[in-house]
Amino acid sequence: MNTFLVILLVAAMAMVLFSLIRGVVAFLQSTKVDLQTGEQVDATEMQLKQNRAMMARVKWQAVAIVIIAILLGVAT
Template identity: 75%
Template sequence: MNTIFIIILLLAMLMVVVSLVRGVVAFLKSTKIDLESGEQVDATEMQLAQNRAMMARVKWQAVAIVVIAIMLAVAN
């Protein structure tokens, strides 16, 4: 039973890292675009991608926390 939870936890942790990297890359691209254009009025597509990636990171962190909580509850 714990093996399944550990596998799910590792997958959730991997997804946290993937989402974080995608968000940082989108942030760097949007910053570069803003600096080159000099004009920023509304959110660009890159900024929206950054927002989606960061929300995904929060979701996967929540999944990891829930898995750890279940593992602790089962262990006791």
């Protein structure tokens, strides 16, 4: 049981890292576009992509925290 939960935890942490990298890349691309074109009145596609990636990061962090709580509950 513990081994399975640890594998799930590692997978969730990998997804956190993946989502974080995608969000940062989208942020950098969005900032570059904003600097080249001037001010933006509404959200661009890259900004929406950044927002989705960061929300995914928060979701995967929550999953990792729940897995850690389960591991701590099983360990005691």
